[in-house]
Amino acid sequence: MKTLNYLWIRYATPANRRIAYILFILAALAVAGGAPGATGGVGG
Amino acid sequence: MILALAVVVGLIASLIRYRGCALERIAAISLRGAWLVLLALALQWPLLRAPAGLREHVVVQQVLFLASHLLLLAFVGLNWRSTAVKIVGLGVLCNLIVIVANGGLMPITPETLAQINPGSSLVQFPVGTHYGYSKDIILPRQGTALWLLSDILVPPPPFPWPTAFSLGDLIIALGIVVLLQGLPTSLGVLAIESEHA
Numbered sequence: 494m495k496t497l498n499y500l501w502i503r504y505a506t507p508a509n510r511r512i513a514y515i516l517f518i519l520a521a522l523a524v525a526g527g528a529p530g531a532t533g534g535v536g537g
Numbered sequence: 538m539i540l541a542l543a544v545v546v547g548l549i550a551s552l553i554r555y556r557g558c559a560l561e562r563i564a565a566i567s568l569r570g571a572w573l574v575l576l577a578l579a580l581q582w583p584l585l586r587a588p589a590g591l592r593e594h595v596v597v598q599q600v601l602f603l604a605s606h607l608l609l610l611a612f613v614g615l616n617w618r619s620t621a622v623k624i625v626g627l628g629v630l631c632n633l634i635v636i637v638a639n640g641g642l643m644p645i646t647p648e649t650l651a652q653i654n655p656g657s658s659l660v661q662f663p664v665g666t667h668y669g670y671s672k673d674i675i676l677p678r679q680g681t682a683l684w685l686l687s688d689i690l691v692p693p694p695p696f697p698w699p700t701a702f703s704l705g706d707l708i709i710a711l712g713i714v715v716l717l718q719g720l721p722t723s724l725g726v727l728a729i730e731s732e733h734a
Contacts, residue, residue, distance in 0.1 A: 511564045516548065518571045519713050520541040524607055525706035526577040526629045526709045527540035528636065528672040530650065530688040530701040 539700050543710035549719030554718065559626035562719025569651030580605035581672070592642070599641040604673060606633045628708030635686035635703065642674035643665065643700055644681040646690040652691055656672040712715035 551559040584598035592599075606629065613626035613691050636643050647662035654661075662668070673688060681687055688701040 500578060506559070508564045514571075515563055515566050515568065515665055516544055517665055518568055518574055519547075519716065520544045521578045522574045522609075522612070522625065523540035523543050523709060523713055525581055526625060526632065527573055527706040528688065528703060529539050529706050530643070530645040530653065530673045531539055531698065533592060535596050 538700055540706055543713040544717065546710075547714035549712060551717050551719060558674070563717060566716065566719055568616060568692055570612050570615040572647055573608045573615070577605035577612070579607040580608070583674060585670060587667065587669065590667055592640075592665060592667055592674060595667050597641075601624075603636070604634075615663070619716065621712050621718075624715060625709050626712075628705040628712060629729030631686050631705030631708060632703055634706075635683045635705070636672075638682035639674065639676060643672045643703065644686055645673040646678050646681070647675055649689060649691060649701045650675065650676075653701050655688040655699065720731070 539591050548563075550561075551563060555562055578603040584595060584602045587595050587598050608681075610626070610633075613622055613629065616622040617626075631641065641661050645668060647659045647664065650662045650668065651657050651659055664675055664677055664680070667673070668675055678684055686704055688703050688706075688709065690702040690704070692700065692702070
């Protein structure tokens with residue numbers, strides 16, 4: 494728990510959280526905007 | 538989900554190009570109405586979780602899917618001053634046009650599906666059915682409106698995940714890579730300030 498707390502304080506800076514947020518939104522944009530066909534949807 | 542790779546590619550390109558400044562530039566990117574993207578994804582979720590089957594079985598999911606594009610276009614409109622978002626918007630529009638022209642789902646041919654599902658045969662992909670866990674409907678090439686905008690691009694080996702892309706998908710990926718090159722810090726700060734103003 495102490496280590497986790499340390500890691501959070503060390504790396505979860507406001508700037509890093511903002512970068513993570515932007516990357517998350519862009520990943521969501523890619524998934525929502527795109528429509529690729531991939532494997533795994535084979536019907537019966 | 539495979540298109541999320543564009544984020545990884547864009548991040549790597551930014552790190553190579555701008556090294557120490559890359560993360561600072563990304564942090565300065567201003568995105569208005571990001572909740573619209575998350576809501577759009579939530580509306581698409583039921584379609585992405587629907588197994589393969591008749592088109593009639595996914596009518597509600599299809600309506601939600603189409604509605605989600607309005608949210609995506611609204612997001613593009615809110616961020617119109619960004620060239621990269623304009624590129625993403627063009628990709629979304631390309632996909633939306635072919636989706637609407639083919640009744641509400643992205644068309645893909647049985648031949649393309651056989652190509653990305655090694656060991657499968659064409660009979661496993663009945664024409665006119667929803668291709669499970671995707672936004673696609675299986676249609677023959679001659680029965681596809683605006684075939685060029687449908688899922689026809691299959692990346693060659695050694696690409697590790699067999700996938701078929703549309704031109705719109707590629708444009709969206711390009712837009713995201715461009716977007717992740719970020720803004721010069723001073724411009725980015727101005728953008729953030731104007732966002733909060």
